[in-house]
Amino acid sequence: MRYLLALPGIAALVYGGYLLVPLADFSVGLWLVAGPLVHDLLLAPVVALIGWALTRLPHAKPLLVGGALTGVLCLLAVPLLWRTYGTPPSPGLHDGNTWLGLGLTLAAVWLGVGLYLVVRILNRGDQEGAS
Incomplete structure (x- = not known):
């Protein structure tokens, strides 16, 4: 049953990849790589640190x-x-x-x-x- 539920998601992923192929250039690759890296290495730790510091306030x-x-x-x-x-x-x-x-x-x-x-x-x- 779990595999049947995953099929629509996999189909959407394949279709999205098919639509992305004509657009594939350096800027799309940069967006796909740099976006998650900037989020995970810069934004998420900064937001977590600010949130942690704010919880110490009254x-x-x-x-x-x-x-x-x-x-x-x-x-x-x-x-x-x-x-x-x-x-x-x-x-x-x-x-x-x-x-x-x-x-x-x-x-x-x-x-x-x-x-x-x-x-x-x-x-x-x-x-x-x-x-």
Whole structure:
């Protein structure tokens, strides 16, 4: 049964390889090799180290959530930041300023994190004063 479940995945892999053959040049090879290497040797250890360091702080959870949201938003913005029409056309998507949109969204995320921390710290101070 396990092998039957693997067949569609293997078929998709073979079809993807078939579609990649006409595009095969140095840039595709570089993308297929350099992407995973940059991720595994640079990005993943740096993110793990930052996450580990943040867990040592007293209010780590909101910072970790803000960091995760920042990473996901930046990852989603890469195709549009990389080149002007990096994704298929979508009404209203390409006529906006991607840098401004990403910046405002990240500002909103970190404003929310900051407000959460301020409210949490103030509530903790009120609870200590009441006892």
